[in-house]
Structures are given as C-alpha cells and as structure tokens.
Amino acid sequence: MSHTLTTKLQPGTEAPDFTLKDAQGQPTTLADYRGKNVIVYFYPKAATPGCTTEACDFRDNLASLQGLGYEVLGISPDAPEALAGFTGDFALTFPLLSDEDHAVALAYGAWGESVYKGEIIEGIVRSTVVVDPDGKVKLAQYQVQAAGHVAALRTALGI
Numbered sequence: 673m674s675h676t677l678t679t680k681l682q683p684g685t686e687a688p689d690f691t692l693k694d695a696q697g698q699p700t701t702l703a704d705y706r707g708k709n710v711i712v713y714f715y716p717k718a719a720t721p722g723c724t725t726e727a728c729d730f731r732d733n734l735a736s737l738q739g740l741g742y743e744v745l746g747i748s749p750d751a752p753e754a755l756a757g758f759t760g761d762f763a764l765t766f767p768l769l770s771d772e773d774h775a776v777a778l779a780y781g782a783w784g785e786s787v788y789k790g791e792i793i794e795g796i797v798r799s800t801v802v803v804d805p806d807g808k809v810k811l812a813q814y815q816v817q818a819a820g821h822v823a824a825l826r827t828a829l830g831i
Contacts, residue, residue: 680781681812687712687803688779692747692769695755700745700767702803709742709810710803711825714782715818716796718750718758718768722818726798729822731764737822740831742802747771747782749796781814800825 681687691701702710713730715723730737730744737744744766750758755768769776774796777783782799785792798818802811802825811828 678778678781678783680814681801681809683809683811685809687801687807687809688776689807690771690776690779692771692776693752694767694769695752695759697752700769702745702807705743705745705803706807707805709805711737711742711744711800712747712780712803713744713798713800713821714747714777714780714796715798716748718748718754719761722798723748724758724762726818726821727758727764727768728762729818729820730766731762733822733826734765742831745769747776749774749777781812786815802829 689702691699694700715726717723727746734744746768749771751772752770755770759768771777774783777796780801782797784797785794786797797814798816799814800816801809804810
C-alpha cells in the first residue's frame with residue numbers, strides 16, 4: 673500500500689478541472705460543463721453489483737435531475753472499453769469517464785483505503801462531488817452508499 677493521503681474537497685473551494693476519456697475514447701472536460709450544476713460521482717469498478725446499482729439509480733433519475741439543472745458524470749479507473757460495455761449493458765444515458773491513473777480521484781479526495789471483504793484495500797472511495805455553475809464545490813460526500821444514493825443526494829441538495 674502506498675498510503676497516499678488525499679484531501680477531501682470542501683464546499684466553496686474551486687473544483688479541480690480535468691479532462692478524461694469517455695466510453696468512446698473522446699475527451700470530456702469539467703470546463704465543458706461551466707454554467708451548469710454537475711454531479712461528479714466516483715465508483716470503484718464498472719459492472720460490479722454496487723456500482724451497477726448506483727449507475728442505474730442515476731440513469732433512472734437523470735431526466736428529473738436534468739430538469740432541475742443537474743448533469744451527471746461517473747468516473748472510475750476502468751478503461752474506456754470497459755465503460756463502453758457497462759454503458760451498453762445497462763443503457764446508461766450519461767457520460768462515464770476513465771481515470772485509469774486515478775489522478776482525478778486523488779485530486780477530488782476519492783482515492784484511499786477502505787475495507788473490502790474484511791481486507792484493507794487502496795482504491796476508489798465511493799464519493800460524490802457536486803460542482804456549481806461557477807466551478808466551485810457545492811457539496812462533497814465521501815464513503816457514500818450505492819443503494820439509495822440519489823435519493824440521499826437529492827435530500828442533501830434540497831431538490
């Protein structure tokens with residue numbers, strides 16, 4: 673374990689910009705979403721049970737979230753090819769982005785140690801950061817639960 677320490681983002685601070693490849697290998701930049709609220713969520717691995725539950729929750733609530741002015745971006749360390757399969761298999765309708773070197777997860781405080789099946793592992797800490805239209809952190813949540821996450825997020829945002 674490298675014991676890499678990451679700093680959790682705080683509301684009111686500037687959200688780190690990033691450019692990552694989507695499932696089709698096309699670059700997506702946070703700056704592309706300037707002027708909109710963006711829900712950036714980090715998940716450990718495409719097509720695993722918890723990650724599928726969370727992604728489908730966002731998919732099923734996407735129209736409602738967009739109606740309230742929110743876009744959704746999912747980020748994992750998966751390669752674009754894996755993201756393409758995940759997107760197709762579950763009819764996901766929002767961008768999934770590949771952070772293979774986990775640099776963006778580190779910048780967002782979404783990389784660290786967690787317990788998985790009784791063992792301490794280093795990897796993605798399931799996290800969600802909401803970025804406001806000016807590029808500032810509106811809300812940052814770490815160690816979130818996959819099931820029911822969108823409902824809990826809506827409550828936290830008051831939407």
